[in-house]
């Protein structure tokens with residue numbers, strides 16, 4: 001066989017695969033970001049990360065492939081996002097598993113380390129939040145701890161990147177020296193039981209340490225492991241299962257405890273023993289004294305909910321009033337740019353390129369970009385809620401109300417995330433243990449008014465409401481979204497998603513002062529995303545929309561014919577206006593708009609809004625862009641009025657309200673539908689979301705507009 | 713439908729008469745009014761009106777004056793009442809170990825008021841308790857030795873998972889986290905939740921002997937907020953009630 005052999009380059013660089021495991025909120029993602037320079041989302045509440053993510057960096061001539069995992073309290077399955085972490089830890093084939101623990105809750109966190117050790121992994125212990133430990137005076141004998149555990153230990157301050165270089169060293173060293181790690185011994189009874197079960201497992205492949213884990217899980221009767229054993233070749237699997245059952249009975253009858261409690265107590269016992277040996281000084285100060293004092297006010301039994309409502313109001317007020325200042329500058333900037341561009345063409349020219357640039361791009365994309373300051377302020381507000389730890393408190397305060405409507409207190413966190421964007425909100429529903437809770441939350445989540453709809457409110461509210469009313473109306477829109485989400489959730493839970501309530505157990509982390517860096521990073525990330533969206537999808541659709549609005553134009557105008565026949569007489573300006581209006585109606589957008597007009601006229605909408613709504617399906621901001629385009633095209637006089645003034649002139653406030661309700665409730669954008677489909681597992685749910693919300697929106701707007709028209 | 717109406721009209725006294733006639737007919741072909749009165753320990757004069765009403769309902773047939781027998785419907789009704797009576801008597805006597813006279817009396821009182829469904833299920837339970845030795849061999853023995861049943865019994869070392877949580881006897885029964893008031897310190901004694909949520913609570917460090925403090929309750933009374941080993945957790949009522957605690961006295 002003579003085959004052409006390509007020279008294979010010498011591989012000198014090796015790759016180390018590292019997983020970051022740990023309890024929720026222990027700082028895994030902070031460490032991941034410090035290690036890899038990534039900007040993954042961090043927040044001070046459990047369950048921020050819901051997906052596994054790879055990142056990489058090179059150090060010491062070695063490629064490190066790092067995987068950030070969702071947090072998990074133990075290696076026993078519970079919620080979907082925990083299952084992701086557990087599967088990855090059990091079967092991921094990592095060279096090193098870094099167990100990130102919160103130094104302030106060592107007891108519970110080290111239980112996970114014990115379990116990871118049992119799986120036969122190669123662990124490195126990362127004592128994170130060591131700044132907080134130090135501040136309270138907790139001192140550990142790390143030398144002793146290394147000796148007792150037989151694994152490398154590093155102290156870090158994750159969000160500031162302190163100690164991360166030592167972590168890299170430790171991981172590197174650990175990957176190089178696959179020393180025999182001491183087996184974790186969990187007391188005499190447990191040893192006997194594990195020994196007996198392991199006796200049947202000699203033929204099993206894989207790390208010897210992992211057998212302890214499988215044996216333990218068999219004894220606890222965990223379905224997944226039992227099935228795995230049933231599936232092995234030969235009859236030793238069945239024998240191991242039988243032995244495990246025998247051992248379980250023996251343990252239960254000799255201790256009077258069920259096996260789950262027995263085993264968990266062994267883990268905690270192991271950790272207690274360890275801590276007795278290594279804690280040199282216990283904390284002098286209560287680590288959470290300040291945090292607890294703040295909670296006394298913020299989650300006060302009577303004041304808690306009003307304070308929550310006030311905080312939300314404050315965020316919207318700031319978004320509105322502070323945002324208006326730079327918005328005016330940007331608006332002025334675009335106005336100037338538009339005039340500068342017009343200046344290239346001779347007075348009165350009808351160049352399509354000029355129209356495209358001024359009406360299509362500046363009118364459309366510019367109209368979206370001017371709301372960047374508002375978006376930024378909203379995201380600063382949300383970032384502060386996330387990073388201080390208030391989010392978990394909000395879930396605590398809202399649980400009872402949510403429960404009434406068949407939802408879950410924890411559903412509130414994804415819903416708040418949805419104020420930023422529905423997509424991460426829908427992803428965040430993975431923290432809900434119960435599938436029905438998860439689906440319900442997902443389906444109603446688009447009712448949380450997202451950042452992309454903010455420009456719509458910023459455009460419409462000032463057009464129809466007096467200044468004092470603007471912030472309250474914005475707040476009301478958000479509140480109405482939440483209220484409707486609750487009602488629809490109840491309907492879902494009473495119809496297609498009937499079922500038991502899921503338990504509610506949630507950890508409340510201490511308040512932490514957000515670092516300016518973290519908040520700026522979130523802001524920067526958001527602005528970049530917003531501008532990128534404006535520069536790509538919104539630009540593209542704006543151009544399409546511009547073309548659809550500009551073409552075809554009429555060759556001959558009805559007005560001219562009428563004037564020629566002497567039916568009417570008009571001033572020059574009036575003639576010009578009439579011609580433009582005819583052009584608009586004749587264009588593709590005009591025709592499409594007029595086709596659907598009969599459908600939306602009962603809601604008080606005209607064909608211009610109709611075309612803008614179709615565009616909004618691609619991205620919600622397009623509504624603003626298209627309204628800008630239609631009106632820029634419609635403008636004839638030189639002294640152009642602002643879009644808001646035009647809207648206020650052309651439509652009644654009642655139409656404004658009906659329109660805002662429709663845009664709040666109706667069809668989520670394409671990307672949201674796609675994510676719902678992926679997270680829910682079938683198009684059925686995505687269509688239900690789309691159809692259901694649109695139908696509800698139609699009904700509500702119809703009632704509001706029709707009843708309103710009768711009353712006014 | 714008519715049958716149900718009839719059944720409702722059948723008062724417990726009439727049911728007792730049916731039962732008595734049924735019992736008499738086990739031994740002899742016909743029942744005499746005199747025997748019925750004797751068995752029921754009443755005057756013969758008061759038997760006749762009852763028999764007349766039963767005859768009107770089509771449950772009893774007079775063969776001659778003073779001699780009655782049961783119609784097919786009457787026999788069916790009577791058998792139903794009688795078997796209920798027997799099952800209940802057995803339940804009180806041999807399972808709950810009550811003196812036979814008291815057992816008989818309670819059975820008489822109870823047999824009339826149970827619905828068919830309730831009775832049917834009770835019968836199955838009783839059969840299970842009496843007969844199913846494979847699931848629970850010394851089950852009854854243990855029940856009578858358990859502190860739940862026997863006031864003199866020593867405290868039981870087993871950790872019992874009550875399927876009722878702590879709600880079945882809420883006065884003087886064990887306390888749960890939910891019963892604490894803000895500021896209370898307590899020690900966990902049992903974790904009664906089941907399945908996945910039990911494991912979750914255990915993983916969170918809610919184990920027997922763990923010290924907990926109730927920090928606060930949410931505006932609507934739940935969830936509750938507890939401190940435990942330097943961490944703080946929120947639990948809904950259902951989960952909080954599943955964790956039993958002892959308060960230091």
Ligand SMILES: Nc1nc2c(ncn2[C@@H]2O[C@H](COP(=O)(O)OP(=O)(O)OP(=O)(O)O)[C@@H](O)[C@H]2O)c(=O)[nH]1
Nearest residue numbers: 025026027028029030043047048049071129157158
């Ligand atoms: N004081 C202090 N805070 C930290 C440290 N490391 C992380 N944090 C903060 O702790 C919070 C949680 O950090 P994350 O990195 O999101 O935690 P995580 O483990 O990824 O959390 P999940 O994804 O929810 O499992 C954030 O507010 C961080 O800023 C640390 O060493 N010291």
Ligand SMILES: [Mg+2]
Nearest residue numbers: 028029048049
């Ligand atoms: Mg994370």
